[in-house]
Amino acid sequence: MSSTFRLGVIINPLAGLGGSVALKGSDGVAAEAMARGAEPKAHLRLAQALEVILPYRDKVELITASGAMGEEVALQLGFNHQVAYHSAVETEARDTQDAVRAIQASGVDLLLFAGGDGTARDIFAVVDETLPVLGVPAGVKIHSGVYGITPHASGMVIKLLLDGELVSLMTGDVMDIDEVAFRQGTVKARRFGEMLVPAEPRYIQAVKMGGKEVDELVLSDIAAHVIEQMEDELFIMGSGSTVAAVMQELGLANTLLGVDLIAHRQLVGSDLTASELLELTQDRQCKLVITLIGGQGHILGRGNQQLSSRLIRAVGKENIIILATKTKLKALEGRPLIVDSGDPELDAELCGYYKVVTGYRDYVMYQVANPDLVSR
Secondary structure (H helix, E strand, O other), X not given: OOOOEEEEEEEOOOOOOOOOOOOOOOOOOHHHHHHOOOOOOHHHHHHHHHHOOHHHHHXXXXXXXXXXXXXXXXXXXXXXXXXXXXXXXXXXXXXXXXXHHHHHHHOOOEEEEEEOHHHHHHHHOOOOOOOOEEEEEOOOXXXXXXXXXXXXXXXXXXXXXXXXXXXXXXXXXXXXXXHHXXXXXXXXXXXXXXEEEEOOOOOEOOOOOOOOOOHHXXXXXXXXXXXXXXXXXXXXXXXXXXXXXXXXXXOOOOOOXXXXXXXXXXXXXXXXXXXXXXXXXXXXXXXXXXXXXXXXXXXXXXXXXXXXXXXXXXXXXHHEEEEOOHHHHHXXXXXXXXXXXXOHHHHHHHOEEEEEEEEOOEEEEEEEEOHHHHHO
16 A cells, blocks of 8 residues: 555435435435435535544545545545546436546545445446445445444544554445335345455444444344345234334334234234234245344243244244344343243244344354253
């Protein structure tokens, strides 16, 4: 690395426009968002990140794009900068990708960008896989693991680099949701690939590398994973806040302390009784989504007695999906998850190791046991 840190900077000026006006994103609806009174804020978010390194201005050169894509913020904060790409007044995805190409060609040590998951996708499509990138969260959807937890956190990562700290690199998932489908009530999350990001768990949103979890982000990742699996089967949604996060991501009403039923990502039954569940799922392929009671570890038999032994047998052990954050699992200090269905034979049958969903395509193998085995 040269004595001057060459920082690539790109802003998606349209990022986040749809959020404040209830458009659930900005992809393809920027004009409508502006008509509804939305104001661009991505440049403010990028400025918050760069303000952290203002004391290092003599050590940094920004390589950026013209106007609202970065140049204006560089001028505002007084950074030495070079414009590597001249954009149109009204930018689009192609401008982001062309700017990345030009900035890469100029030679940078890190690419900093402000946007959402759509911006991350655009950058992933063209960025050199060896170039570290870091996102400043400015969009409506921030599921990708390539962002700082906040704009200030993104700036802190760059400060560590400028201070000469040893900052490792890891890969972060690039994810996005189909906004058109989302506005029609369907959530389709998809993983597009990985980009190289600084491995600083204090500041980076990524949750798959053992860093400190941020509940909202982890629950969003877990929800995206479950929703991606939803095909033709019925999904029995158990009680608890982790399952509720899936319902929230789907935009469906949820019975926090009850059991709901979903078909084709639509609600077909709320707060159902044991007999109603049996009737509605009879002779149907089903999956059961449950979580644990924090601190106790019960997944069956506490707060979800509507899930009768007859229903669980009909669903089958292989169709039980257990959700939990790693923080909740660690709090058990190695104790197993507990099944207490009221049917000792069923409890014994359900024992074993399960893949517990702890994030988007992220699992932990964890033991499930019945009360008798736990007490021995």
